[in-house]
Amino acid sequence: MVEAIALLRRHETLITADAGDYREANLKALASAAIPALIADTAMRGHDERFQDQGRHQAKPDLLDDKGKPPKEARRFRPADFDDDREAGTCIGPAGKALYQKGSNGLHNGHLATRFTGSQRDGVPCGLRARCLRTPEKTRVRQVYFRGKYPAAEESHTDRRKRAIDREEGRRCDDRRFARVEPVFGNLWANSGWTASPCGGRKKVDGHWKLYCRTHNLEKLAHHEYAG
Numbered sequence: 320m321v322e323a324i325a326l327l328r329r330h331e332t333l334i335t336a337d338a339g340d341y342r343e344a345n346l347k348a349l350a351s352a353a354i355p356a357l358i359a360d361t362a363m364r365g366h367d368e369r370f371q372d373q374g375r376h377q378a379k380p381d382l383l384d385d386k387g388k389p390p391k392e393a394r395r396f397r398p399a400d401f402d403d404d405r406e407a408g409t410c411i412g413p414a415g416k417a418l419y420q421k422g423s424n425g426l427h428n429g430h431l432a433t434r435f436t437g438s439q440r441d442g443v444p445c446g447l448r449a450r451c452l453r454t455p456e457k458t459r460v461r462q463v464y465f466r467g468k469y470p471a472a473e474e475s476h477t478d479r480r481k482r483a484i485d486r487e488e489g490r491r492c493d494d495r496r497f498a499r500v501e502p503v504f505g506n507l508w509a510n511s512g513w514t515a516s517p518c519g520g521r522k523k524v525d526g527h528w529k530l531y532c533r534t535h536n537l538e539k540l541a542h543h544e545y546a547g
Contacts, residue, residue, distance in 0.1 A: 321354065333357055335496040346476035349515040357492050360481045367490070396451050398463050403435065410463065414447050418463065432466035506538075507531050 321334060332347065338415040341360045349356045396413050403410040410418040418435040425432055442460040445451070452458045483489045507513040513531050516524045 320353075320476060321349070328354075332493060335492060337500070338363065341477065341480075343475060343477050346480055350476055353461045356480075357484055357489055357496075358480055359484060359493055360477065363481075363484060363493075366485075367426075367485070394450070395453070396461075397449070401435070401463050403463075403465050410438060410465075412461070413451070414445050416441040416445070418443075418461070427464050427466055430466040432464040435463050435465075503532070503535060506535055511535070535538075 332355070334354055336356070336358045338359045338361045341358050346356070346358065400413050401410055401418070408420040410420070412418055416437065418437045420433065421436045422434045425434060427434070437460040439459055442448070442451075448455040451461045468469045484493055511531060511534065518524050518527045
């Protein structure tokens with residue numbers, strides 16, 4: 320994509336993209352080519368105070384989903400539901416049973432973590448298994464991690480871009496990208512019913528997508544009284 324628009328770029332051009340392109344390899348390639356870019360990271364809204372209340376909106380049902388009342392499902396226990404004392408090496412689960420420490424300062428998903436594991440004696444007959452385990456019919460005991468950020472030896476391209484988009488200027492640039500692009504996807508999804516292409520093959524899917532985009536543009540022209 321970047322190579323395809325090389326002739327259109329100017330010295331002041333800033334490449335912007337959403338979180339789907341936020342990968343270390345992409346950011347490294349852009350940095351190596353000295354191409355200015357601002358790409359939203361997958362957790363951008365999590366560290367942007369403007370989205371701190373987004374949970375109440377995410378809890379709303381999908382506009383295209385069945386309007387029937389959804390069945391209530393008990394929330395699974397999270398690490399915050401466990402009472403841990405890492406200095407003492409103890410952890411008490413929601414059922415009041417002790418988990419034992421199994422390693423400390425280990426690397427788990429890029430973070431330093433202390434791991435606690437339940438015993439089969441307490442876990443297998445526990446009446447809260449359904450709320451504690453994703454697959455209680457397969458998994459015998461619960462493991463829970465309490466972690467802190469793993470100190471990286473060298474700042475990665477993803478961390479560098481994350482800092483850039485958190486700055487005031489970075490947020491302004493991403494807001495402009497969002498205002499131009501996201502309404503298009505919102506209209507195609509909510510009003511035109513586009514969720515996925517039924518076509519097979521990249522060429523057919525590309526044609527199907529462009530047809531929807533042209534329909535979107537025609538609707539805009541009609542809305543702004545360009546018709547006739």
